[in-house]
Amino acid sequence: MRIAIAHDSITQLGGAERVLEALHELYPEAPVFTLVYDQKLKDHFVGWTIVSSPLQYLYNFIPKLQYLLPLIPLALNSFNLKDFDLVISSSSSFIKNLKVPKGVKHISYCHTPTRFLWLEQREYLKKEVPGFLRPIIALYLKWLKSWDFKQAQKVDFFWANSENVSARIRKYYHRESEVLYPWVDLTKFYPSTPKEEYYLVAGRLQAHKRVDLVIEAFNKLGKELHVIGTGRDEKHLKSIAKENIFFLGRVGDQQLCNEYSSAKAFIFPQEEDFGLMPLEANAAGTPVIAFGKGGALETVLPDKTGVFFKEQRSDSIIQAITEFEKKTFSAEDLFEQAQRFSKVVFKERIKELLLKEGLL
Numbered sequence: 001m002r003i004a005i006a007h008d009s010i011t012q013l014g015g016a017e018r019v020l021e022a023l024h025e026l027y028p029e030a031p032v033f034t035l036v037y038d039q040k041l042k043d044h045f046v047g048w049t050i051v052s053s054p055l056q057y058l059y060n061f062i063p064k065l066q067y068l069l070p071l072i073p074l075a076l077n078s079f080n081l082k083d084f085d086l087v088i089s090s091s092s093s094f095i096k097n098l099k100v101p102k103g104v105k106h107i108s109y110c111h112t113p114t115r116f117l118w119l120e121q122r123e124y125l126k127k128e129v130p131g132f133l134r135p136i137i138a139l140y141l142k143w144l145k146s147w148d149f150k151q152a153q154k155v156d157f158f159w160a161n162s163e164n165v166s167a168r169i170r171k172y173y174h175r176e177s178e179v180l181y182p183w184v185d186l187t188k189f190y191p192s193t194p195k196e197e198y199y200l201v202a203g204r205l206q207a208h209k210r211v212d213l214v215i216e217a218f219n220k221l222g223k224e225l226h227v228i229g230t231g232r233d234e235k236h237l238k239s240i241a242k243e244n245i246f247f248l249g250r251v252g253d254q255q256l257c258n259e260y261s262s263a264k265a266f267i268f269p270q271e272e273d274f275g276l277m278p279l280e281a282n283a284a285g286t287p288v289i290a291f292g293k294g295g296a297l298e299t300v301l302p303d304k305t306g307v308f309f310k311e312q313r314s315d316s317i318i319q320a321i322t323e324f325e326k327k328t329f330s331a332e333d334l335f336e337q338a339q340r341f342s343k344v345v346f347k348e349r350i351k352e353l354l355l356k357e358g359l360l
Helices: 017-024 040-044 055-059 067-077 121-128 131-151 163-172 213-222 233-240 253-262 277-283 314-322 329-340 343-356
Strands: 003-007 032-034 050-052 084-092 105-112 159-160 178-179 199-202 225-228 247-250 267-268 288-291 306-309
Touching: 003 017, 017 343, 032 163, 055 067, 067 131, 067 233, 067 267, 084 225, 105 343, 131 163, 159 163, 163 178, 199 213, 199 253, 213 233, 213 314, 225 253, 233 247, 253 277, 267 277, 277 288, 277 329, 288 314
Parallel strands: 003 032, 003 084, 032 050, 084 105, 105 159, 159 178, 199 225, 199 267, 225 247, 267 288, 288 306
Antiparallel strands: none
């Protein structure tokens, strides 16, 4: 089959880009269509054929895709897909809404229905839009939400990155989906250093990641905590942290692996669509203390690869740490759980789904 791949935007290297990477490994001849492509990442995509939309010209001068939001529906009509049999889109926003010619099948790998339309519109308007513009933007988002729903009905097959997201697709788009979990890189994350007496939290330092709750908990406990990552909340978090809390900033893959490996536990305080970091920690031989909601319910096995806390409160985290320290965890169980989400398993599941849908 003549296959094309589509991806929202290539502006960072996160979990969605790992999915893109595996898709491209399966179909290396497939061009990748995307709204915008940040040239700073070109060394990571050597040998790829990447086709960006006309928004690229504006993005080169205004490297903030959110400022180009009104133009996205038009940009999605610009791609020429008539020479393909199948389009596989990797989407957490709008690339699933691209115009696919009649007779071309379209599979959307959905990381989540567009968050700021369906899940966080009120928060988006409050945090990202100046007050005097909110009524106008709210009207536009109402139209955009309707358009997003209509376009989702044109997708032939949905693949969801978790049962959590599959339920959202059913709720917001009224569509059924097959679950295809993302993969964890077992070549980058493995037991690399001896255990030490600190706990670890990592990721973007933004309010919704709830690192503030972890810092509050460790301020009270006095135990050593390492914090990896940067973000808009970094200054505030440093200002409230006591001397037992160490901020390591942005680190490379090997240092992250070592931090995972040496930690007593990795703490995952946020609610995520899926969340790869608990599995990276497991692959490095470290159990997880996670908020018991969202994607973590599908990656953390209670009392086998970690423990849950029930509420996003510092005292709930303290209670979970107290329970955690009474338990023992098997390195074999941790690695076995990570293996269930390997790249090999991911690729085999894609082939299985294509066969099931009569596309292979």
